[in-house]
Every structure is written in structure tokens, then in C-alpha cells.
Amino acid sequence: MPPRERSLIILAVFVVCLLYLSRLDHPGFLTPGEGRYAEAAHAMVRTGDWVIPRVNGQIHLEKPPLLYWLVAGSFSLNGASEASARIVSALASLLTGFMVFILGRRIYGPIAGWLSVFILLSGGTWSIYGRFVTTDIPTIAFQALGIWAYWMAFKTGKRSYLLSMGIALAACTLIRGFLGVVIPVFTIFGFVLTRRKWGPRDPLGWFYAILLILVLVVPWHVMLEMKMPGFLRHYLVENHLYRFVGDYPPRGASYLSLSQFWLASFVGYMPWSLFVPAAILSTWRRIQENGSRHEGEWLGLIWAGSVFLIVSISEARLERYFLPACPGLALWMGGRLSRFAEGKIAFRPGWVLY
Numbered sequence: 251m252p253p254r255e256r257s258l259i260i261l262a263v264f265v266v267c268l269l270y271l272s273r274l275d276h277p278g279f280l281t282p283g284e285g286r287y288a289e290a291a292h293a294m295v296r297t298g299d300w301v302i303p304r305v306n307g308q309i310h311l312e313k314p315p316l317l318y319w320l321v322a323g324s325f326s327l328n329g330a331s332e333a334s335a336r337i338v339s340a341l342a343s344l345l346t347g348f349m350v351f352i353l354g355r356r357i358y359g360p361i362a363g364w365l366s367v368f369i370l371l372s373g374g375t376w377s378i379y380g381r382f383v384t385t386d387i388p389t390i391a392f393q394a395l396g397i398w399a400y401w402m403a404f405k406t407g408k409r410s411y412l413l414s415m416g417i418a419l420a421a422c423t424l425i426r427g428f429l430g431v432v433i434p435v436f437t438i439f440g441f442v443l444t445r446r447k448w449g450p451r452d453p454l455g456w457f458y459a460i461l462l463i464l465v466l467v468v469p470w471h472v473m474l475e476m477k478m479p480g481f482l483r484h485y486l487v488e489n490h491l492y493r494f495v496g497d498y499p500p501r502g503a504s505y506l507s508l509s510q511f512w513l514a515s516f517v518g519y520m521p522w523s524l525f526v527p528a529a530i531l532s533t534w535r536r537i538q539e540n541g542s543r544h545e546g547e548w549l550g551l552i553w554a555g556s557v558f559l560i561v562s563i564s565e566a567r568l569e570r571y572f573l574p575a576c577p578g579l580a581l582w583m584g585g586r587l588s589r590f591a592e593g594k595i596a597f598r599p600g601w602v603l604y
Contacts, residue, residue: 262364266344266347266371267344270340270343270344270371270380270381271337271340271341274332274333274336274337274340274381275331275332275333275336278332279332279383280382281382283383283384284335284336284382284383284384286305286310287313287317287318287321287335287383287384287385288321288330288332288335288383289305289306290303290304290305290310290318291317291318291319291320291321291322291324291325291335292322292325292330293305293307294318294319294322295322295325295326295330300315300319300322301315301470301473301474301477302474302477302478303315303318309478311474311481311484311485311489312489313385313425313426313427314423314424314425314426314427314470315424315470316388316421316424316425317338317385317388317425320338320388321334321335321338321383324337324338335383336381336382336383338383338388339379339380339381339382339383339384339387339388340380340381342387342388342390342391343371343376343380343381343387343391345391345394345395346370346387346390346391346394346577347367347370347371348367349391349394349395349397349398349577350363350366350367350370350394350577350580350581350584351363351364351366351367352398353366353397353398353401353549353581354366354367354580354581354584354585354588356401356405357401357549357581357585358584358585358588358589359588361588362584362585362587362588363584364584365583365584365587365588366580366581366583366584366585367580367584368584369522369579369580369583369584369587370576370577370580372522373518373519373520373522373576373580374517374518374519374520374521375518375519375569375570375572375573376573376576379570379573384570385425385426385430386570386573386574387573388425389422389425389426389430389574390573390574390576390577392418392419392421392422392425392430393418393422393430393433393434393574393577394577395414395418395421396414396415396418396419396422396434397434397437397438397549397553399411399412399414399415399418400412400415400434400438400441401549402414403415403450403455404441404450406450407450407451407452408450409450409452409454409455409458411450412450412452412455412456412458412459413455413458413459413462415459416458416459416460416461416462416463416466417462417466418434419431419434419435419463420462420463420466420467421466422434423463423467424466424467424470427485427489427490428486428490429490429493429494432560433553433556433557433560433574436552436556436559436560437549437552437553437556437578440552440555440556441548441549441552444548444552445548471485493566494564494565494566505565505566505567505568506567506568506569507567508562508567510567511561511562511567511569511571511572514569514572515558515569515572515575518569518570518572519572519576519579522579522580522583525583525587526579526583529582529583529586532586533547533551533582533586547582547585549578549581550578550579550580550581550582550583550585551578551582552578553575553577553578553581553582554575554576554578554579554582555575555578556578557571557572557574557575557578558572558575
């Protein structure tokens with residue numbers, strides 16, 4: 251890496267951290283969800299029970315424990331406060347940006363890396379939820395880490411990246427539940443189908459990755475079932491299946507229709523959503539002209555497309571459910587805009603990048 255680029259990275263990291271990590275306690279908690287997650291973490295610190303989440307003394311089993319553990323760890327180090335609770339999501343947001351940066355840099359080049367992370371962190375809804383106490387951003391961070399690890403395994407064939415992918419997917423499951431791992435799995439399978447190859451030909455590495463996921467995910471679920479018989483049925487059926495089909499909405503929320511969700515996604519991704527139709531047309535023309543040789547364009551597009559496909563099929567839609575698509579969109583659009591910045595494509599009226 252050239253010294254000039256290294257200096258730019260250090261400066262950019264300093265500025266972004268200053269913006270994302272400052273004044274995390276202003277304003278106070280804005281949603282009931284923030285208060286519930288923070289209280290569950292505080293209860294773990296207060297009672298010493300790190301297995302069963304509790305809110306106001308009541309058992310709270312809507313989500314797995316990893317977010318509570320992370321926030322509780324922050325409370326143990328920094329004391330219980332809004333800033334201590336929110337720093338987990340803020341750091342996860344920065345981790346997602348870093349994953350998008352290194353993917354964009356590796357796939358397209360340095361300019362694309364910078365553009366991709368700028369597009370991600372400057373998106374309207376992302377810049378808001380990136381500082382909230384939610385399961386969304388930490389889950390997305392580990393999804394991005396898992397997809398990056400798979401990409402590196404695909405390009406290098408190294409088993410260590412498959413194992414890193416397994417750890418990341420286990421973390422997704424322990425933050426958001428089994429639905430948290432669906433998006434990276436869909437992305438990987440979609441990429442495999444378009445490339446017609448699995449990537450690393452290492453059956454033992456794949457076995458170890460899957461085994462690692464099970465070793466990390468299963469114990470907490472088994473422990474809860476032993477302590478509270480019937481937990482798995484409530485957790486898997488009500489919190490996963492019923493929630494996916496829209497029969498179990500979150501407290502204080504109502505689901506959106508499909509058209510409302512797409513409109514909320516378009517508005518929430520402003521200003522970059524204005525360029526999405528043009529980028530789709532540009533990518534389609536590139537595929538028609540050059541076939542499917544550019545693997546990176548497929549990765550970002552499949553990543554974002556998997557999110558919109560899954561949420562569109564489900565009846566459970568909230569305005570923030572497009573957030574897992576943001577890293578994929580940023581990677582894909584960063585690559586398209588980098589070609590314009592490098593003079594490889596021209597900008598024409600109608601926002602179309604040819």
C-alpha cells in the first residue's frame with residue numbers, strides 16, 4: 251500500500267470515528283427497543299445471569315444473547331449509559347464500512363473502496379440506525395464479515411477464511427436468530443450458481459466451518475431448553491416462523507405492504523437510491539457485452555438482491571428491513587461510480603452510467 255493511501259486511510263478512519271462515536275448519548279433512547287436491549291444487558295451485569303435475558307425482571311427471549319453480551323461488556327467497562335449501549339452498534343457500523351472498503355478495494359480498486367464506504371455510511375437511514383441500540387447493525391456487520399471471508403476463500407482457497415466465515419455466521423445467528431444467517435447463505439449460494447463453482451475445493455474446510463457454527467450456536471439453545479422446557483418451540487416457531495409470515499409483529503409496530511416497503515427503501519437510501527436504476531441498466535449492458543466475467547458485480551448485486559427477495563416474500567416488513575442490502579448496494583454502486591471516476595464510462599443525462 252502506497253504511503254499516501256495509508257495516510258489517507260488513517261485520516262479517514264479518524265474523521266469517521268469522530269463523527270460516529272461522538273455524542274452517542276445525545277439524544278437519549280428514542281425507541282422502546284433501545285431501552286429493552288439496554289435493560290436486558292444491564293440485568294445481566296446486575297444479576298450475574300448471562301444465560302437468560304430479562305427485561306424489568308421478566309424473561310425476555312425474543313432475541314439470542316450475543317447483542318446483550320456485547321452491550322453488557324460495554325457496561326462493565328464504561329458504566330451503564332446511553333453512550334455505552336450505543337457504542338456497540340456504532341462500532342459495528344464502522345466494521346461494516348471497513349468490510350465494504352476492503353471488498354471494494356480488492357474487487358475494483360482503491361477508488362471503488364473509498365466510494366463504497368462513503369456510499370454506505372452516508373446513506374440516510376443507515377447513518378441514523380448506525381448509532382441505535384438494535385440487533386440490525388451488529389447482525390449486518392457479521393454478515394458482511396462472513397461474505398468477505400467467503401470471497402477471500404473463493405479467491406485464495408485458504409481454509410482459514412472458511413473458518414472465519416463460520417465464526418461470522420455463528421455470530422449472526424447469536425444476534426438475530428436463524429433468520430440472521432439467511433442473507434449471507436442466500437448470497438453465497440446465489441454467487442455459486444452464477445459462477446458455477448463453489449470456490450475453495452476443500453470439503454474438510456467446509457465441514458470444519460459448519461461444525462464451528464454448530465459448536466458456537468447450539469450450546470446456548472440447548473441450555474435454555476434444559477432450563478425452560480418448550481423454549482425451542484417458542485423460539486423457533488413463534489419468533490422465527492410466525493414472525494417471518496407476519497403473524498407476530500414486534501411491539502408497537504405494524505408491518506408495511508410490499509409497495510410501502512419499496513418506497514421506504516427508496517427514501518431511506520437517499521440520495522444514492524437516485525442512481526440505482528441507472529446502475530442496474532449499466533450493469534445489465536455490461537453483462538450483455540462482456541458476459542458474466544466480472545465476479546465482483548455479481549457479488550454486490552446478489553447480496554443486495556437476496557435481501558429484497560427475502561423481505562418481499564415475507565409478510566413481515568418494516569422500514570428498516572432494507573438495511574442488510576446497504577453494504578451490497580454500496581459495493582456494487584461504488585464499483586460502477588469508480589469506473590466513471592476513472593474515466594472508463596461517461597456520465598449522460600438521466601443519471602445513466604454507460
